[in-house]
Amino acid sequence: MAKDLVSALADLKEKEALEIVQERLKAGEDPLRILDDARKGVEIVGKRFSDCQYFIPDLVYSGEILKAVTDLVKPKVTKAAEVKRLGKVVVGTVAGDIHDIGKDIVVFMLDVNGFEVFDLGIDVPAQKFIDKIKETGSGVVAMSGFLTLAFQSMKDTVEAIKKSGLRDKVKIMIGGGQIDEQVKGFAGADAYGKDAMEAVKLAKSWI
Amino acid sequence: MEKKWEEMSAKEKRDARFADWALPKLPDGKDLPFQSPEAKAEYKTRVQRYKDVIELKKPDRVPIMLMATFMPSYLGGALPYDVMYDTEKLKSSFMKFMTDYKPDYYITPAFAGNGKIFDILDYKLLHWPGHGISKQATGYQYLEGEYMKPEDYPALIEDPSDFWLRTYMPRVFGVLEPLKMLSPFTNQWEPVLVGPSVIPFGIPPVQEALKALMKAGDEAMAWIQQIGAIEGALMAMGFVNGAGGATKAPFDYLADTLRGSKGIMLDMYRRPDMVLKAMERIIPIAIKSGAGGATMQRNPVVFLPLHRGADGFMSDEQFRTFYWPQLKAVLVGLINEGCVPALFCEGSYNTRLEYLKELPKASSLWIFDRSDMPKVKKVLGDTITVGGNVPAGLILTGTADEVKAYCKNLIDVVGKDGGYMMSNGTGMDEGKADTVHAMIDFTKKYGVYK
Numbered sequence: 112m113a114k115d116l117v118s119a120l121a122d123l124k125e126k127e128a129l130e131i132v133q134e135r136l137k138a139g140e141d142p143l144r145i146l147d148d149a150r151k152g153v154e155i156v157g158k159r160f161s162d163c164q165y166f167i168p169d170l171v172y173s174g175e176i177l178k179a180v181t182d183l184v185k186p187k188v189t190k191a192a193e194v195k196r197l198g199k200v201v202v203g204t205v206a207g208d209i210h211d212i213g214k215d216i217v218v219f220m221l222d223v224n225g226f227e228v229f230d231l232g233i234d235v236p237a238q239k240f241i242d243k244i245k246e247t248g249s250g251v252v253a254m255s256g257f258l259t260l261a262f263q264s265m266k267d268t269v270e271a272i273k274k275s276g277l278r279d280k281v282k283i284m285i286g287g288g289q290i291d292e293q294v295k296g297f298a299g300a301d302a303y304g305k306d307a308m309e310a311v312k313l314a315k316s317w318i
Numbered sequence: 319m320e321k322k323w324e325e326m327s328a329k330e331k332r333d334a335r336f337a338d339w340a341l342p343k344l345p346d347g348k349d350l351p352f353q354s355p356e357a358k359a360e361y362k363t364r365v366q367r368y369k370d371v372i373e374l375k376k377p378d379r380v381p382i383m384l385m386a387t388f389m390p391s392y393l394g395g396a397l398p399y400d401v402m403y404d405t406e407k408l409k410s411s412f413m414k415f416m417t418d419y420k421p422d423y424y425i426t427p428a429f430a431g432n433g434k435i436f437d438i439l440d441y442k443l444l445h446w447p448g449h450g451i452s453k454q455a456t457g458y459q460y461l462e463g464e465y466m467k468p469e470d471y472p473a474l475i476e477d478p479s480d481f482w483l484r485t486y487m488p489r490v491f492g493v494l495e496p497l498k499m500l501s502p503f504t505n506q507w508e509p510v511l512v513g514p515s516v517i518p519f520g521i522p523p524v525q526e527a528l529k530a531l532m533k534a535g536d537e538a539m540a541w542i543q544q545i546g547a548i549e550g551a552l553m554a555m556g557f558v559n560g561a562g563g564a565t566k567a568p569f570d571y572l573a574d575t576l577r578g579s580k581g582i583m584l585d586m587y588r589r590p591d592m593v594l595k596a597m598e599r600i601i602p603i604a605i606k607s608g609a610g611g612a613t614m615q616r617n618p619v620v621f622l623p624l625h626r627g628a629d630g631f632m633s634d635e636q637f638r639t640f641y642w643p644q645l646k647a648v649l650v651g652l653i654n655e656g657c658v659p660a661l662f663c664e665g666s667y668n669t670r671l672e673y674l675k676e677l678p679k680a681s682s683l684w685i686f687d688r689s690d691m692p693k694v695k696k697v698l699g700d701t702i703t704v705g706g707n708v709p710a711g712l713i714l715t716g717t718a719d720e721v722k723a724y725c726k727n728l729i730d731v732v733g734k735d736g737g738y739m740m741s742n743g744t745g746m747d748e749g750k751a752d753t754v755h756a757m758i759d760f761t762k763k764y765g766v767y768k
Contacts, residue, residue: 123587166633168583175584209445209459212579259710259748260456289710289744297715306630 116145116180120152121159123169125176128152132183142187149180157223161308167212170219196227198318199249203231203240204287205264210257213287213307217253220307226314237271244277251314252281254300257288265290265298273299282317284310328678331656335618339562340365342553343616345546353554360556364422368558368619371703372658374680376736380729380765382758383423383560383705383739385662385685388430388457388747390415393754398457398747399447402433405544412548416557421758423560424552425621425745428545431458435541438534440492443575457747465489466576468585471592474576477502478599486576493530496523561621561660563611565604565652568597568644573626582626586636597644605651608659618658619683622648623745628665642673653681660705663687664744671697687743695732704732705739708757710746718756725757729765740765 116135119128128149135145156173159165200221204214211233221228229243240252252272254265265285272278285295286304295303304310321330340362342350352358363378370377384390391401394411401408412427433446443465445451446458465486466474474481480502488498499518506515518524549559566574572593573582585593608620626632627641649659659682666688674684675698685705686694694704708724725740732738740761 125587166636167631168586168636169633171580171583172587207451207455209461258457258459259714259746262711262714291709291711293709293711293715297711 116148117152117155120149120173120176120180121155123156123172123176125172125179128176129179129183132180136183136187142184143190145184146181146188149177149184153177154223157220160220161311167216170216174219195225197225198251198314199227199229199247200251200253200314201229201231201240201243201247201249202253202255203235204233204255204257205261205268206234206236207264208256208258208261209233210255210287213257214255216307217255217286217310220311221253221314224311224315226311226318237268240268241272241275241277244272244281245275250281251317252283253304253310253314254283254285255287256285256290259289261287261290262294262297265294265300269299282313284313286310326656328654328656328681332618332653332658332681333656335612335616335656335658336365336369338616339558339618341616344550350550350553352556357554357556361553361558364556364558367422371737371739372680372683374700374703374737376767379767380733380738380740380761381423382421382761382765383685383741384419384421384425384754384758385742385745386425386747386749387745389749389754390419390424390427391430392456392747393419393749393751397447397453398430398455399433399453401427401430402436402446403448405541409544409548413551416552416555419754419758420557423558425560426545427548428542432537432541434537435534438530438537439494442490442492460574462578462580464578464581466572466581468581468589471589471596475592475595475599477504478603480504494527496521496527499524559615559617561611561619562613562615562617563608563620563657565608565611565620565622565648567622567624567627567641568600568604568648569627569641570623570625571600571604572596579626586632586640590639593640597640601644601647601651604648605655608648608652609655609657612655612657618656619660620652620657621660621662623662623664625664627670628663628667629669631665634669637670638673642670646673646676649677649682653678658682661685662745663689663706666690668693674698675701677701683739685739685741685743691728691732695734695738699737703737703739705741707741707743710742710744713742713746713753713757714748714750716753718752721753721756722760725760726764729761733765736767 116128116131119131132145153173156165160170202214202218204210218228218230229247231239231243244252254268256265269283283300284302284304285298285300290303292303302313304313344350367377367381371381388398391408391411394415396407396411401411408427408430416424436446443461444458445461447453447455470485473485484498484500488495499521501515501518505511573579577585612618612620627637652659662685664687667686668690671694679701683703683705686707691707698704708721712721712724
């Protein structure tokens with residue numbers, strides 16, 4: 112059996128990954144080092160997704176494996192890990208829309224690419240975006256929407272951000288379902304991203 | 319002597335179904351009276367146009383299909399809440415839309431769903447206007463869940479109908495929860511078991527559930543009569559229903575309806591054999607469900623919305639293991655029954671096109687959403703009928719001129735030499751008067767074949 116947690120996770124070997132974690136815990140290893148390896152494995156998953164070797168089911172499965180690893184390790188962690196972050200991004204599915212698959216993939220990809228992500232969830236009212244931008248000082252906002260009703264909702268949210276005086280402090284990207292360049296113009300966003308890799312690229316260029 | 323149905327070839331069956339389609343009947347079996355001889359001729363022309371493009375021929379002009387759930391009633395002046403709870407409003411708004419816009423084919427107004435039936439049954443799979451979302455909402459929204467648990471696979475595989483009745487229905491309809499107390503109907507196999515087998519029907523909560531079902535049934539009867547009246551009126555005016563039956567890809571049965579996105583994605587890794595076995599059981603059910611609707615409606619078209627096989631939703635290996643072989647089996651099964659599968663490929667299908675070449679030629683319609691249309695035509699133009707793909711974004715936020723330019727390009731490139739159906743790219747809840755008119759009116763003029 113390979114003893115390498117990083118590659119077990121990257122190759123989506125669930126059973127193997129969990130066995131390694133249990134052995135390493137039994138051997139008294141620092142739990143933060145185990146979590147760090149698991150994280151490296153998931154970063155490789157993200158990279159493979161960017162390279163079109165992995166697809167949505169692979170991301171979802173790796174997320175499940177990571178969760179199982181964290182559940183095993185967490186009780187042994189006594190101090191918080193310090194992770195360096197590239198910057199902050201506020202993410203949410205706009206008001207009226209309850210779809211989360213696309214939004215969750217963007218959150219995942221931003222996270223494994225080193226961003227601190229504030230995930231507001233689904234059906235997010237404009238005010239919640241504004242409050243979070245103020246609270247975190249984040250300079251990047253990513254709005255997701257699957258249904259066509261999201262076109263107007265995104266426009267309303269951008270308007271509300273403008274009214275609150277924050278528009279020139281944030282860059283706004285939109286994506287999901289039927290969103291395209293046309294809708295970007297309509298909503299008054301700064302960019303449209305066709306997939307999660309595009310979201311990472313945009314966030315990197317803006318921070 | 320006429321051939322028996324089982325002796326007919328797929329092509330003969332399809333021709334027979336098209337002949338039925340061209341001769342609409344009233345529920346009592348008499349010929350449907352048309353509003354005028356012109357309306358009758360228009361109806362026949364529209365059915366012929368559909369037949370021509372399916373056979374990859376050049377029709378008189380590019381046919382026009384509108385992919386929509388609530389768009390017609392929206393543009394006809396009613397909100398989804400209104401039409402889900404008031405069939406008069408459904409009728410007036412739908413008729414107004416069809417009279418104003420005149421697309422060749424429409425998606426049945428039954429797709430709006432009936433809010434009262436959902437209320438009576440306490441349906442869990444959706445939020446609909448006035449129930450979980452605002453009465454002003456522009457559509458309903460799915461609530462994904464694990465309505466089937468991982469440990470339920472053996473029960474589904476063993477006896478799908480029993481699983482549906484005693485496990486699935488109690489989970490998706492709040493008031494039918496007591497049906498889980500029923501015993502399998504197949505337990506009744508000897509006279510001595512007649513008594514015991516009906517015991518569960520004496521349990522008070524089961525009886526309450528059955529009363530609720532009957533109440534929902536009353537509502538459904540009133541509703542379907544109205545739907546029938548609307549469709550009868552539309553046909554009498556010369557419009558043609560875009561589909562007779564509907565079904566799904568076996569993988570989507572599992573993903574959308576039973577296990578949810580996350581559940582099915584994990585199943586592909588954790589219990590792939592179960593997923594494959596379950597789909598083997600679903601294939602004949604999916605064929606029967608689609609073909610049954612087509613027979614009942616005297617309309618050969620069977621609509622299949624495709625969801626989880628799109629680009630990015632799975633790897634190529636997963637597609638050729640879990641999605642394509644089972645979908646192909648359903649399509650071939652439908653085609654052998656003389657039906658015309660009409661598939662809606664939501665999202666993009668650019669990496670899947672080569673697989674579609676395996677299908678029987680000139681037998682199905684595929685409406686694309688975000689796929690590369692010139693590429694689709696190049697790869698598949700001599701295999702399938704291509705439809706689509708005016709984007710929802712363009713229709714809702716663009717101008718009439720932008721829509722015309724988009725349609726012109728589609729007609730020039732994809733519509734060249736026929737085998738093409740003009741359509742918007744996704745089932746829409748909303749619309750914009752000038753752009754929807756532009757799509758339909760421009761195609762009627764520019765799309766004439768010379």
